[in-house]
Amino acid sequence: MKRYAFFVGCTIKAALPQIETVARKVLPLLDIELEDLAFSCCPNSDFRSTDEYSWLVVAARNIALAEKEGLDILSLCPGCTQTLREANILLKDDESLRTSVNKRLEKIGLIFMGTLEVNHHLVLLQQHIDTLRNKVTTPLYGIKLAAHTGCHLLMPSHIMQFDNPEQPRKLEELIGIVGATPVDYQEKTFCCGFGLFGSQKETASMIIKDKVESAAMASADAFVVPCPSCFQQLDRNQLVAKRGLKFEAQLPVLYYIQTLGLSMGLSLEEVGYFSGRVRSPELEEKIQSLAQKAAVNV
Amino acid sequence: MITIDFNLRRKILEKNEDIKKCYQCSTCSASCPVLRYDPSFNPRLLIMKALYGSEEILKSGELWKCLSCDKCNERCPQGVNPYNVLLKLKNFLFSQDLAPKERIDARELIINTGCTYPISSAVTRRREDMGLTEFEPLGDELKKILEIE
Numbered sequence: 001m002k003r004y005a006f007f008v009g010c011t012i013k014a015a016l017p018q019i020e021t022v023a024r025k026v027l028p029l030l031d032i033e034l035e036d037l038a039f040s041c042c043p044n045s046d047f048r049s050t051d052e053y054s055w056l057v058v059a060a061r062n063i064a065l066a067e068k069e070g071l072d073i074l075s076l077c078p079g080c081t082q083t084l085r086e087a088n089i090l091l092k093d094d095e096s097l098r099t100s101v102n103k104r105l106e107k108i109g110l111i112f113m114g115t116l117e118v119n120h121h122l123v124l125l126q127q128h129i130d131t132l133r134n135k136v137t138t139p140l141y142g143i144k145l146a147a148h149t150g151c152h153l154l155m156p157s158h159i160m161q162f163d164n165p166e167q168p169r170k171l172e173e174l175i176g177i178v179g180a181t182p183v184d185y186q187e188k189t190f191c192c193g194f195g196l197f198g199s200q201k202e203t204a205s206m207i208i209k210d211k212v213e214s215a216a217m218a219s220a221d222a223f224v225v226p227c228p229s230c231f232q233q234l235d236r237n238q239l240v241a242k243r244g245l246k247f248e249a250q251l252p253v254l255y256y257i258q259t260l261g262l263s264m265g266l267s268l269e270e271v272g273y274f275s276g277r278v279r280s281p282e283l284e285e286k287i288q289s290l291a292q293k294a295a296v297n298v
Numbered sequence: 299m300i301t302i303d304f305n306l307r308r309k310i311l312e313k314n315e316d317i318k319k320c321y322q323c324s325t326c327s328a329s330c331p332v333l334r335y336d337p338s339f340n341p342r343l344l345i346m347k348a349l350y351g352s353e354e355i356l357k358s359g360e361l362w363k364c365l366s367c368d369k370c371n372e373r374c375p376q377g378v379n380p381y382n383v384l385l386k387l388k389n390f391l392f393s394q395d396l397a398p399k400e401r402i403d404a405r406e407l408i409i410n411t412g413c414t415y416p417i418s419s420a421v422t423r424r425r426e427d428m429g430l431t432e433f434e435p436l437g438d439e440l441k442k443i444l445e446i447e
Binding site for chain 2 (some may be wrong): 010011013014015017018020021024036038039040041043044045046047048049050051052054057058061104105107108151152155156157165190191193194195196198199200203206207272
């Protein structure tokens with residue numbers, strides 16, 4: 001059994017706790033243990049835009065906390081993964097930077113050594129793809145899902161090393177594992193626009209409209225995302241965009257790990273679906289009928 | 299008309315040597331999700347203004363419209379890394395007390411609480427209802443390592 005330092009991230013902790021709940025149910029099924037440490041915000045790119053050095057120092061503290069326990073970091077969020085992976089590389093490659101940052105960490109009894117790996121949980125799921133396949137008891141046959149990998153899990157590609165940013169396939173492969181059908185759609189690799197929602201609602205809303213309409217045109221039942229920012233943008237903010245721009249198409253959003261939970265026999269309630277703002281009675285009905293069929297077959 | 303400010307140009311180039319390699323091909327602009335909807339944000343023009351040392355780049359507020367999606371870095375054929383250039387320019391603005399208030403507030407929230415969201419009683423209650431642990435307060439750890447009194 002491998003232990004990981006579990007990096008939940010601020011957005012999931014504070015705004016989408018249902019994702020944390022389902023992750024804590026599903027991830028241990030892969031024979032891993034999740035360790036909670038006193039992590040702070042990763043910190044995010046807004047923090048970096050004010051001062052890169054302090055961004056690096058705070059990221060180094062998070063990494064050093066896990067290193068002290070001898071653990072690799074497993075993250076629920078692409079943004080956190082990107083920050084921590086990039087900081088890890090910057091500090092490993094630059095001795096003078098490392099020395100200077102370590103002087104700061106010394107003040108709280110920590111040290112950055114450069115011994116750990118940081119990964120998003122989809123990487124781990126990819127590695128255990130055969131185990132996952134065997135755990136699927138309620139395949140989501142007939143459900144059409146629009147994969148939205150988002151930006152930060154893909155780029156910078158030399159740091160993230162997850163998938164081809166121009167033609168991502170991994171999330172769709174994982175959608176296949178749960179028995180659902182990934183649909184191709186025009187705006188698949190387009191950014192969700194979350195970063196603009198606070199300051200430029202109209203631009204952000206137009207991005208949402210184009211994404212939702214193009215996925216709906218491809219007959220998707222829902223979006224699937226691996227990122228809490230994309231989740232919020234396509235879920236809660238979709239309703240705001242609809243009010244502002246008056247468009248008809250509407251799609252609920254699932255975190256990939258929620259679809260995994262559903263395929264392993266958890267109910268919509270248990271995977272936190274009802275905490276989402278956009279609901280789809282059609283999707284709910286389809287999933288409930290699949291669950292009933294699976295129960296009969298057992 | 300753009301006026302060249304050689305002092306500012308020198309200052310910008312000190313930290314962004316790579317922008318000299320920009321041949322204005324516009325790959326960044328063609329890839330930018332913001333520009334697709336908002337023509338007032340144009341990464342190619344921002345890089346050009348940086349090369350000119352144009353004061354406009356620091357005053358207009360355009361820099362803060364970047365979504366930080368990283369697409370321009372990924373596709374730039376010259377390794378200019380437009381996203382990182384904008385980051386450094388924003389860092390410069392922050393150091394001069396010229397960053398937007400919401401960025402400064404967001405930064406302070408993280409330094410004071412360790413979290414990018416305010417930890418309200420509603421959040422605490424919701425987590426409790428879901429059987430999740432409480433937020434662990436970080437105390438003044440971040441202040442210590444950032445040498446903030």
